[in-house]
Amino acid sequence: SQTIHQWPATLVQPVGSPLSLECTVEGTSNPNLYWYRQAAGRGLQLLFYSVGIGQISSEVPQNLSASRPQDRQFILSSKKLLLSDSGFYLCAQEDSMNTEAFFGQGTRLTVV
Amino acid sequence: AQKVTQAQTEISVVEKEDVTLDCVYETRDTTYYLFWYKQPPSGELVFLIRRNSFDEQNEISGRYSWNFQKSTSSFNFTITASQVVDSAVYFCALSEASGGGADGLTFGKGTHLIIQP
Numbered sequence: 001s002q003t004i005h006q007w008p009a010t011l012v013q014p015v016g017s018p019l020s021l022e023c024t025v026e027g028t029s030n031p032n033l034y035w036y037r038q039a040a041g042r043g044l045q046l047l048f049y050s051v052g053i054g055q056i057s058s059e060v061p062q063n064l065s066a067s068r069p070q071d072r073q074f075i076l077s078s079k080k081l082l083l084s085d086s087g088f089y090l091c092a093q094e095d096s097m098n099t100e101a102f103f104g105q106g107t108r109l110t111v112v
Numbered sequence: 113a114q115k116v117t118q119a120q121t122e123i124s125v126v127e128k129e130d131v132t133l134d135c136v137y138e139t140r141d142t143t144y145y146l147f148w149y150k151q152p153p154s155g156e157l158v159f160l161i162r163r164n165s166f167d168e169q170n171e172i173s174g175r176y177s178w179n180f181q182k183s184t185s186s187f188n189f190t191i192t193a194s195q196v197v198d199s200a201v202y203f204c205a206l207s208e209a210s211g212g213g214a215d216g217l218t219f220g221k222g223t224h225l226i227i228q229p
Contacts (some may be wrong), residue, residue, distance in 0.1 A: 034216050043118075043203065043221035044157075064151070088155055092216075100147070101158040101207075101217055 002027040006091045006104030013111055019064075019078040021107050023091030026072065031093040034067040034101065035066055038088040050074060086111045114139045116206050118220035120191045124227050125194055133189045133223045135204030146180065147205040147217065157203070163187065177199075191225075199227045 003026040015020060021060050025031055032051050036044040046059045048066035056066050067075045074091060091104040115138040125131045137146065148160040161171065163180050171178045175195075179188045191198055201224050205217040 036216075036219075044205075044217075044219040046216040046218070049216050090157065092157075098160065100145075100162050102159065103149075105154075105156045108155065 002031075002093065002102050004091055004093055004102055004104035007108055009105065010108045011110070013081050013109065015083055015111055016080045019076070019081050019085070020038070021076040021089055021091075021109075022078075023074045023104055024072055025074075025093045028072075028093065030071060033068065034092040034094075035074065035076045036090045036092060036103075038090065038106075040087070044090065048076070062066060081111045083111050085109065114141075114144075114206050114208055114218045116204050116218050118204055118223050120203075120217065120223045121221070122224040122226065122229060124226040127196055128193050130190060130192045130229075131194050131225065133191075133202050133204075133218060135187045135189065137185050137187065137204070137206045138190035139206060139208055141208040143208075145207040147207070148178065148187075148189050149203045149205065151201040151203060151222070153200070160189075160202075194227045196227045196229050199225060201225070 006080055007022060033056045034049045035047045038044045038049050048056055048058055050056050050068040053071055063085060064078050086109055089107045089109060092101040094101045117136045120134055123131060140179045144165045146163045150158040150160055168180050168182055175192045177190045178198055201222045204220045207217050
């Protein structure tokens with residue numbers, strides 16, 4: 001079965017500090033991987049998706065970047081956090097034969 | 113471009129009442145997938161159902177049922193005999209097949225369902 005590990009669960013960071021959120025998946029190979037953000041009181045917004053190692057597509061211009069160094073690893077980063085980066089970040093994956101997305105448990109980021 | 117609208121921001125009902133959550137979508141693709149997810153207070157998204165655009169049969173799973181109508185571009189979700197544990201935010205989402213499924217899901221803004229005891 002497909003499993004997504006996402007950490008940390010919660011994070012409080014000062015403005016201007018760097019960010020690195022990691023997501024790893026198990027139970028599938030060559031998955032499509034996604035980072036979503038859910039701002040307070042709002043729906044989920046797709047930030048990045050990746051169809052393979054080193055392949056990153058950005059949906060929304062922002063202060064964030066993503067990388068996929070390994071098939072089952074997807075990293076969300078920022079060099080300098082802004083207050084507006086606060087939110088709930090969810091990693092998701094779907095295999096190449098299925099359009100169903102499985103989500104990690106999320107990271108609640110608060111930038112102070 | 114695709115769009116999902118959940119017009120109901122918040123719904124509050126008393127336990128055991130039936131409740132319907134509305135979802136209207138827009139897409140230019142003829143092949144697409146519709147989803148419902150539940151987000152309990154813990155935050156994780158729990159998959160409830162996926163429907164492809166060629167299958168308009170209504171589906172029932174226990175107290176949950178879904179009504180897919182292409183004519184009105186709607187994919188509504190009904191909970192019968194609601195329970196307090198049903199309290200959560202529910203998201204409707206759309207995935208278009210033209211991107212090979214790799215473009216991710218487009219979510220509605222969610223409906224916060226409150227079931228009062």
